[in-house]
């Protein structure tokens with residue numbers, strides 16, 4: 001098993017090679033797809049990629065699917081509850097339009113459901129539901145080795161934005177239940193969707209529960225976090241953004257507009273100023289003349 005640790009624009013990619021065939025879990029963001037393919041080609045050393053699986057279908061986890069399918073015609077399995085949306089390529093339902101992100105259209109050959117057992121590498125992996133960050137997200141757990149592929153349900157420090165809550169759907173309780181489930185697995189090692197592989201699983205669970213308590217105590221905090229994350233994602237994608245364009249740019253993201261008409265009522269200008277200041281304060285961006293620049 002090889003873990004390609006990427007960054008925040010592209011998710012990590014987990015490649016299985018071995019006698020049982022080759023398989024990849026998650027494929028990164030679309031603008032990084034050529035880099036994903038280059039990493040794979042190097043590690044595969046002439047072998048084809050036979051299978052592709054996704055923990056969930058956010059743009060930073062499946063943006064390389066189309067290129068990998070075009071290159072390898074790999075058998076692709078996606079979460080079952082997303083199948084109809086992918087078949088119809090419904091970009092609204094798939095979150096790409098709502099978040100202002102891009103994803104190249106891909107297809108699928110099979111679906112993944114909680115309770116499924118997968119053969120990846122030489123091990124058996126159980127598929128489990130991990131709602132919260134994304135209602136249809138999945139975990140892959142190898143009991144024999146104690147390895148958990150957690151997607152964005154658990155990182156070393158926290159978890160992904162709780163998107164359902166932004167649209168008035170429940171998410172906090174689901175995150176709590178998913179963390180509880182992970183706690184019962186007794187995982188030795190976690191391969192998260194972003195960041196380094198880690199082994200202090202109880203420490204990470206403690207930090208995630210504290211973060212959940214903080215966010216759920218006041219849903220405005222989750223909305224603020226989401227706006228910051230969506231702006232940072234845009235910045236990662238484009239490297240630099242004109243300050244004067246930010247209100248319009250944020251205003252073109254339906255999820256931000258939804259938040260602005262609900263949890264964060266303020267003008268588009270005020271929200272852009274607030275989000276800019278928040279990223280700069282967090283050390284995630286800096287201002288250079290009239291540009292917001294990625295750090």
Ligand SMILES: [Zn+2]
Pocket residue numbers: 056058061133134152160
């Ligand atoms: Zn995600």
